[in-house]
Amino acid sequence: MRNLLFALAALALSFAAQAGGNASAGHELVKSKACMTCHGEMGDKPSAPDQPILAGQYNDYLVRALSDYKSGRRTNPIMKGMAGQLSKQEIEDVAAWFSSQQKTTLHNQR
Amino acid sequence: MPRLLLRAVLGAALALGAHGALAQAKKAAQPKEIVGNADDAHRNKIAMCIGCHGIPGYKTAFPDVYHVPMIAGQQPGYITAALKAYREGQRPHPSMRGIAASLTDQDIADLAAYYGAEHTAAGPTK
Numbered sequence: 001m002r003n004l005l006f007a008l009a010a011l012a013l014s015f016a017a018q019a020g021g022n023a024s025a026g027h028e029l030v031k032s033k034a035c036m037t038c039h040g041e042m043g044d045k046p047s048a049p050d051q052p053i054l055a056g057q058y059n060d061y062l063v064r065a066l067s068d069y070k071s072g073r074r075t076n077p078i079m080k081g082m083a084g085q086l087s088k089q090e091i092e093d094v095a096a097w098f099s100s101q102q103k104t105t106l107h108n109q110r
Numbered sequence: 111m112p113r114l115l116l117r118a119v120l121g122a123a124l125a126l127g128a129h130g131a132l133a134q135a136k137k138a139a140q141p142k143e144i145v146g147n148a149d150d151a152h153r154n155k156i157a158m159c160i161g162c163h164g165i166p167g168y169k170t171a172f173p174d175v176y177h178v179p180m181i182a183g184q185q186p187g188y189i190t191a192a193l194k195a196y197r198e199g200q201r202p203h204p205s206m207r208g209i210a211a212s213l214t215d216q217d218i219a220d221l222a223a224y225y226g227a228e229h230t231a232a233g234p235t236k
Contacts, residue, residue, distance in 0.1 A: 049187030058177035065179075073202045076195070105183035108166050110156075110225070 021059070021089075026097030029090055035082065043098040044105075056104030062095035144215050146186065146223030155220055158209050173204065186226030193218045 030036050030043075038047050043054030054062065068074040069083035070091070086094065162168055162178045169175050181189060195201045196210035197218075213221070 046185055046188070049185055050191040051185070052188040052192075053184055057179060060176040061179045064174070064176045068202060074195075075200045106180040107182050108163060108168075108178075108180045110160070110164055110182045 021063075021092030021094075021096030023093070023096040023100045025090075026093035026095070029086070029094050030097055033082065033085060033094075035094065038078075039098075042101045042103065044101060044103055053104065053106055054098040055101035056106050057099055059095050059099035062098055063091055066091045066095065144219045146219035146221075148220065148223040148227050151217075151220035151224035155217055156224060158212075159221065159225075162205075170203075170205075181225045184226060186222040189222040189225050190218055193221065 027041075030039075030041060035043075038051050039054050040046065043057075046053060065074065066079075066083045066086065067088075069076060069079040070086065072080065083091070156164075159181075162170075163181050165178075168178050170178055192201070193210045193213060196203065196206045197213065199207065201207070210218075
């Protein structure tokens with residue numbers, strides 16, 4: 001019985017880890033998939049005024065935005081191509097990297 | 111003779127009218143640049159925004175549940191682009207589509223100025 005509980009707990013933990021994304025894997029993707037060209041390596045330095053700051057943004061919102069670009073629910077030609085090459089897990093990883101950045105101008109106090 | 115005069119007057123009026131219309135068309139062809147007014151947004155336009163974006167940790171309730179993004183301190187140009195994308199139906203969220211549809215270009219410029227005001231390239235101002 002105790003072993004079963006441990007097994008269940010371990011299983012739950014592994015699911016949780018998967019759902020959360022892996023920030024260091026995300027960091028590699030941000031470099032190799034060229035997210036950083038427009039958003040900056042940490043997501044805090046967009047290269048043009050109409051591109052968003054991503055550093056410190058909510059993880060689940062970033063997952064949502066990338067998934068919508070990938071599926072075409074959000075139509076942006078550049079982001080369609082960028083998000084389209086990411087798997088579900090890679091989207092989680094990239095979101096984990098950007099959302100975990102501490103240096104950001106973003107906040108929700110207004 | 112009076113008929114000739116009438117024709118002349120009519121012709122002049124038409125020419126003037128055409129000239130005016132042409133000038134107007136030229137004006138319309140070159141839309142003047144819209145400058146955002148953060149103060150006006152603060153006083154009159156953010157009521158629809160703060161109920162979701164002004165509450166730390168707030169989540170959407172419909173149609174899916176996830177955190178409402180932080181927009182304060184974002185780049186003004188991106189806020190403009192995002193609101194116009196919602197208004198033009200290029201983004202799916204129903205509430206944001208409804209709200210953006212009610213905004214003029216001036217409203218969008220004002221809101222972008224307000225929410226983007228604290229953004230500086232060097233980092234947070236507060």
